[in-house]
Amino acid sequence: MMPRSRPEPMQIVKQRRDTALATLVGGVPFVGFLGIRFDRRGDELTALLPFAETLIGNPALPALHGGVTAAFLEVAAIIELSWSILWEDIENGRPLDASMTPPALPRTIDFTVDYLRSGLPRDAYARARVVRSGRRYASVHVEAWQDNRDRLFAQATGHFMMPARDT
Amino acid sequence: MNDEDRMQRLARQFIEAIPYSKALSITLDEIGEGAAVLSMPYDPALVGDPQTGVIHGGAVSALMDTCGGAAVMAHPSGPMATATMDLRIDYMRAATPGQRITARAECYHITRSVAFVRAVALDEDTDRPVATASGAFTVEHSRPARKDEARLNIDMQTDTQKGGK
Numbered sequence: 001m002m003p004r005s006r007p008e009p010m011q012i013v014k015q016r017r018d019t020a021l022a023t024l025v026g027g028v029p030f031v032g033f034l035g036i037r038f039d040r041r042g043d044e045l046t047a048l049l050p051f052a053e054t055l056i057g058n059p060a061l062p063a064l065h066g067g068v069t070a071a072f073l074e075v076a077a078i079i080e081l082s083w084s085i086l087w088e089d090i091e092n093g094r095p096l097d098a099s100m101t102p103p104a105l106p107r108t109i110d111f112t113v114d115y116l117r118s119g120l121p122r123d124a125y126a127r128a129r130v131v132r133s134g135r136r137y138a139s140v141h142v143e144a145w146q147d148n149r150d151r152l153f154a155q156a157t158g159h160f161m162m163p164a165r166d167t
Numbered sequence: 168m169n170d171e172d173r174m175q176r177l178a179r180q181f182i183e184a185i186p187y188s189k190a191l192s193i194t195l196d197e198i199g200e201g202a203a204v205l206s207m208p209y210d211p212a213l214v215g216d217p218q219t220g221v222i223h224g225g226a227v228s229a230l231m232d233t234c235g236g237a238a239v240m241a242h243p244s245g246p247m248a249t250a251t252m253d254l255r256i257d258y259m260r261a262a263t264p265g266q267r268i269t270a271r272a273e274c275y276h277i278t279r280s281v282a283f284v285r286a287v288a289l290d291e292d293t294d295r296p297v298a299t300a301s302g303a304f305t306v307e308h309s310r311p312a313r314k315d316e317a318r319l320n321i322d323m324q325t326d327t328q329k330g331g332k
Binding site: 028029030032033034043053054055056057058059065067068070071072074075078090092097101102104105107108109111112113114135 | 218231233
């Protein structure tokens with residue numbers, strides 16, 4: 001490496017990160033089925049679940065289906081964990097894009113959802129935190145809210161098998 | 168038509184009318200006292216890992232959750248509504264791509280306010296479960312809703328706001 005090389009232009013860095021995230025997320029059909037998107041600020045991800053009528057589990061209230069909430073949290077946890085694994089490669093200029101084989105994803109061992117209040121018929125947000133990430137296993141906690149960040153409607157903890165690394 | 172057939176038909180209409188169950192093409196196959204069997208066809212749109220074609224755990228969660236709720240509603244004590252309080256799913260193995268997934272849930276204990284449920288998910292190889300689940304569900308008794316409008320996933324909050332506990 002050259003001594004004190006100039007930092008890369010911000011746009012290049014951003015584009016590399018955004019392409020990697022889009023490739024990671026875009027490779028999972030189920031994420032598209034639910035309509036989940038991800039916002040990125042630096043390395044921090046926020047999952048976004050735009051409301052749709054098909055996500056209703058209780059038409060009388062109406063409320064989001066518990067299975068939608070669980071799936072949203074599990075997707076947020078898996079993408080966060082994958083992102084944290086890929087981050088170093090991306091930052092070291094080893095980009096990830098659609099021309100490459102998609103990265104192997106962590107596999108869920110168990111997932112426990114704590115339903116705190118019913119999901120309202122509106123957009124939902126989630127942020128996951130990798131609590132422990134080892135060579136073989138990881139533990140991830142995830143929180144979801146709707147209008148108010150402090151009023152969670154669900155939280156979950158999951159354990160995952162780390163994907164085999166090809167390096 | 169006897170009562171059991173009637174109950175089964177109502178339960179099927181009820182489950183299959185839930186928008187998200189419809190989106191996943193979940194069907195009710197059997198319903199009995201505190202027990203239910205629901206299944207879901209394989210769909211490439213539900214794949215969680217494109218390298219293997221395996222269905223995402225989140226789709227299995229919905230099947231297990233709906234099945235658990237149905238088992239609570241089918242309990243002889245006659246809950247008027249229920250909502251999931253917590254649900255833990257253990258994934259034993261990947262479901263085989265292309266195969267239908269079937270969940271069986273049993274409400275093995277119920278109190279005035281809580282129902283305890285366990286469930287198992289199978290694909291065509293019924294000797295090796297794909298996943299197991301255990302959960303706690305709320306039990307709602309005196310709801311103004313008519314019996315045929317019994318509701319799944321009612322807000323837990325309404326219970327605490329009534330100030331009973």
